[in-house]
Amino acid sequence: MEKLIIATRASALALWQAYHIKKRIETSFPEIKVVLNEITSKGDRILDKPLALIGGKGHFTKELEDEMLAGKAHMAVHSLKDVPTYIPEGLELCAITKRQDQSDVLLSHTYKSLDALPHGATVGTTSLRRRMQLLEQRPDLKVKELRGNVNTRLRKLKEGQYDAIILAYIGLYRLDLLKEIPFVEKLDFFIPPMGQASLGIEIVSSNDKVREIAMMLNDENTFICTKLERDFVSAIGAGCSAPVAVNAVRDGDSITLKAMLGYPDGTNIMHKELINTIGECDLLGIELAELMIADGALDILEKAERIAFKDEMPQRL
Numbered sequence: 001m002e003k004l005i006i007a008t009r010a011s012a013l014a015l016w017q018a019y020h021i022k023k024r025i026e027t028s029f030p031e032i033k034v035v036l037n038e039i040t041s042k043g044d045r046i047l048d049k050p051l052a053l054i055g056g057k058g059h060f061t062k063e064l065e066d067e068m069l070a071g072k073a074h075m076a077v078h079s080l081k082d083v084p085t086y087i088p089e090g091l092e093l094c095a096i097t098k099r100q101d102q103s104d105v106l107l108s109h110t111y112k113s114l115d116a117l118p119h120g121a122t123v124g125t126t127s128l129r130r131r132m133q134l135l136e137q138r139p140d141l142k143v144k145e146l147r148g149n150v151n152t153r154l155r156k157l158k159e160g161q162y163d164a165i166i167l168a169y170i171g172l173y174r175l176d177l178l179k180e181i182p183f184v185e186k187l188d189f190f191i192p193p194m195g196q197a198s199l200g201i202e203i204v205s206s207n208d209k210v211r212e213i214a215m216m217l218n219d220e221n222t223f224i225c226t227k228l229e230r231d232f233v234s235a236i237g238a239g240c241s242a243p244v245a246v247n248a249v250r251d252g253d254s255i256t257l258k259a260m261l262g263y264p265d266g267t268n269i270m271h272k273e274l275i276n277t278i279g280e281c282d283l284l285g286i287e288l289a290e291l292m293i294a295d296g297a298l299d300i301l302e303k304a305e306r307i308a309f310k311d312e313m314p315q316r317l
Contacts, residue, residue, distance in 0.1 A: 001209045003033045007064040007073035010038040011149045013171045017199055018077045021097075021217065028216050037073045039063045065091055065202070074210045076202045080195030080226060085234035087202070094211055095201040095218035096226050101169050102192040102247070104130060106185045107157060108164040113185045117141065117164060124156065124165035128243040128264040128308055133190050134166065135266025150175060157181075170197040191245035191260055194229035198222055221250050224281070228257050231285030236261075236297060243304050248284075255281045257288055261297060263304045270297060 004025065008018035015038070022034040040063070064076040065088055080096060087093050111117050117138070124146030125131055131143050144162060146153055150171055157165045169186065172178050201214045225248035238244040238261070246259040254277055262269035272295075274288045289297075 001032055003035060004075065004210065004213065005035055005037050005073045007037045007039060007067045007076040009060060009064070010040050013150055013175060014077075014079070016174050017079065021077045021199065021201070024217060025213055029213060032213070037067055039067060061202075068202070068204050074204055074207060075214060078200040078202060080198040080200035081193045083195065083200045083202070084239070085230050090205055091202055092205040092211075093200050093202050095214040095216075096195075096223045097199040097201070097217055098219035099222040099225070100197045101173065102197040103169040103186040103188065104166055104190045104192065105169045105172065106164050106166055106183075106187055107154075107172075107181045108183045109158060109160075109181070110183075111164060112183045114138065114164075114187065121163040122161075124153070124162040127166075127193075128241060128304070129193055129245050130166050130190070131264045132243040132262050132266055132269070133187075133245065133260070135264075136262070136269055137189070137266075139266055150177065154180065168196060191247050191258060193244070194233050194246050195226050198226055224248075224278070225250055225255065228255065228281065228285040231283075232257070232259060232289045233285075235286045235289035236293065236301070238301060242301060243308070244301070246285075246288075250278065253278050255284065257281075257284050259288055259292065261292070261300060261304075263300070264308050268300055268303075270295060270300060 006018055006022060008014050018036050022036065025032065025034050060082040061078055061084065067073040068076060069088065069090055083093060106114050119140045120142055122142045122144050123134060124144050126146050134141065135143065146156065146162070146165055150167065153165055153167065154177065156162060166187070178184055201217055203210045203214050228248040229246045232246045233244065236244065243264045244259070244261045248255055248257045254275055256273060256275045258273035260269060260271045270292060272288060272292055274284055276284050
């Protein structure tokens with residue numbers, strides 16, 4: 001194989017990720033030339049409404065998958081948190097890179113922390129998961145939809161459209177943008193979404209050489225933990241935009257899987273966790289989902305979807 005084509009979104013963060021993988025591949029396989037196929041995804045094009053209102057899944061992955069299925073790319077590099085649990089036939093999510101810092105961070109030009117935000121302050125976030133966890137702690141805050149790429153969101157914050165915004169730490173770190181924000185607070189009490197701070201490497205299943213290359217990028221511990229998170233999300237039937245948080249952490253020979261879900265207004269919150277040994281953890285994600293379903297999780301998620309963006313939804317006549 002002389003050339004490998006990587007499909008990637010065209011945003012600054014996605015390109016950072018793709019170039020990072022390109023460099024790793026070319027270092028390990030110097031005989032292979034790696035080129036990028038840059039694509040603008042549906043999620044990047046539609047910026048005038050919340051993703052949860054667009055419908056469907058794979059807002060940031062479908063076009064990349066279509067390129068692979070059409071023979072125009074061998075591999076796609078995704079932010080794993082954006083990858084639906086359903087993978088199209090002919091493709092395979094075969095490698096997960098080592099997970100980095102999963103923190104969500106509160107950013108502000110005026111207030112140094114969440115506690116310092118005044119009553120009724122406006123906080124920007126696109127994520128129902130973040131909205132849920134923020135309002136559970138501070139129900140007095142006003143949460144306002146925040147779309148656009150990282151630089152667009154930071155510009156809106158600087159312009160004063162928000163008192164604070166919440167983003168993933170890892171994207172700001174990778175793009176070296178943290179130094180531009182006066183106040184940055186890690187929200188350590190937040191549970192991240194499935195796969196945050198890892199890259200998912202998706203390939204064409206029939207290409208054994210591409211699989212060999214992709215497996216060089218795989219981190220076994222991260223693969224195990226994120227599999228449990230993805231199993232949980234799949235079993236409970238939650239999409240990438242749902243108010244669901246789930247995180248698996250390995251500590252020696254044990255794995256702890258914790259999850260929460262609820263209404264995006266911070267009410268009707270359900271927390272659960274399970275612990276098992278690394279050798280007996282294969283079904284942990286499904287088991288945790290079944291426990292939460294038995295306690296009414298599906299009803300909560302159904303109602304959460306109905307009330308998520310009621311102000312943006314057209315009213316019935």
